[in-house]
Amino acid sequence: MRDLGTTPFQYQMFKVEKQIEFDDIEMGVLNDGTPYLTGRGLEKICGVGHGQFHRFVTDWDNERFKPRGKIIQQLLDTQNYQGDSLFLRANYNGAEVLAFTEPVCIAVLEYYAFHASKKKEKAQNAFRILARSKFREFVYQAVGYIPSSTDNWKQFHDRVSLTYASVPVGYFSIFKEIADMIVTIGQQGIYIDDSFVPDISVGMGWAKYWKENNLSDKYGKCSDYEHNYPSYFPQARSNPQHVKCYPEDALGEFRRWFRNVYVGEGKLRKYINKKVLDLSLSSKFSDKALAEYEKLLLPG
Incomplete structure (x- = not known):
């Protein structure tokens, strides 16, 4: 270049x-x-x-x-x-x-x-x-140009490599479950990095929903696993992070909540728009990225 x-x-x-x-x-x-x-x-x-x-x-x-x-x-x-x-x-x-x-x-x-x-x-x-x-x-x-370099995806790939197979058997993690959203938005030019960590936002919302609806009584208690950020992330200073994971029986409930509440009620849009302001990106790109993902997740 x-x-x-x-x-x-x-x-x-x-x-x-x-x-x-x-x-x-x-x-x-x-x-x-x-x-x-x-x-x-x-x-x-x-x-x-x-x-x-x-x-x-x-x-x-x-x-x-x-x-x-x-x-x-x-x-x-x-x-x-x-x-x-x-x-x-x-x-x-x-x-x-x-x-x-x-x-x-x-x-x-x-x-x-x-x-x-x-x-x-x-x-x-x-x-x-x-x-x-x-x-x-x-x-x-x-x-709509995608450079041949994979640098834009490096931070996402590094996070995936550090969390792969670290979730205990019988549980699911938020980061893995929203990977499709991260990829879809990244394809529109908003890439995950140390300032764009959507799994924290989703995790906080889901944890609140889990507690308010006493879902431990229905699906069993949640657990935790060691989640490490790449060494060049500021968050890595407190590695390993102990992050909640949830019983697999609750996976359907999580996906409905994510689709209908987090995305459907505009929580994802609010989070992305704030990050766009923080990163000085044009709102036109966030609108395009969100529209693309919402089209996939919310048909009709």
């Missing part, structure tokens, strides 16, 4: 892997995995007109020494951007596309959001969404 801070071959024609228009903004991914906005996409997200903006970006050799260009250049310098041009030239279905990569999009957005004489509210809103560390995820999610 391209080092976005250095683009030495500005006039090489790159190839587009996938390009779409999402929320009226053109964006895509080059065939090496580099996410970008098109010129028209960057114009719209900044809230500026086509003609003036096009002249500015295509005459960067001169514009970089003018007041606006100097500010944008300073913002690019903070990201160690060394390119001579503000864009890459790419081929999309036989037509040339001006592809603006992450450092440029963030610098231009920041200028129109906070430094321009007439600050653009649209640019301010977009800048909040396209936080520096989330630009790639934003474009990947919108385009």
Whole structure:
């Protein structure tokens, strides 16, 4: 994948892997995995007109020494951007596309959001969404691009490997039972990590339901098992965790509760929306992920 801070071959024609228009903004991914906005996409997200903006970006050799260009250049310098041009030239279905990569999009957005004489509210809103560390995820999610690397799933896989076969025979664990939800949401771009641990939320809700309805009298007492987080998780400092597991006879009851109460009554949606705010992701992605999972779990 391209080092976005250095683009030495500005006039090489790159190839587009996938390009779409999402929320009226053109964006895509080059065939090496580099996410970008098109010129028209960057114009719209900044809230500026086509003609003036096009002249500015295509005459960067001169514009970089003018007041606006100097500010944008300073913002690019903070990201160690060394390119001579503000864009890459790419081929999309036989037509040339001006592809603006992450450092440029963030610098231009920041200028129109906070430094321009007439600050653009649209640019301010977009800048909040396209936080520096989330630009790639934003474009990947919108385009539906899945990188070949499995790094996004590493933390989930590591948690699975540490809990596999640790639950005593005759009991079930919350983490294993909601794995399908974690995978479905991850396929939409919201991946499990040390700040997104949905099994804790589900476990707390189920434990409350279990106690309030005296389900131990019906199914037998719950037990616990050693649950270890990967060593790079902050939670690993208190390993091993002693986590509750429940009698297998109650599995049907749990699944009905999870489907009808936790998901059906909006508890999952509330949890995901809070995490989206914490992680500075766009609510459009959480809505898409939740809709996809609810469609599978709640037919009709």
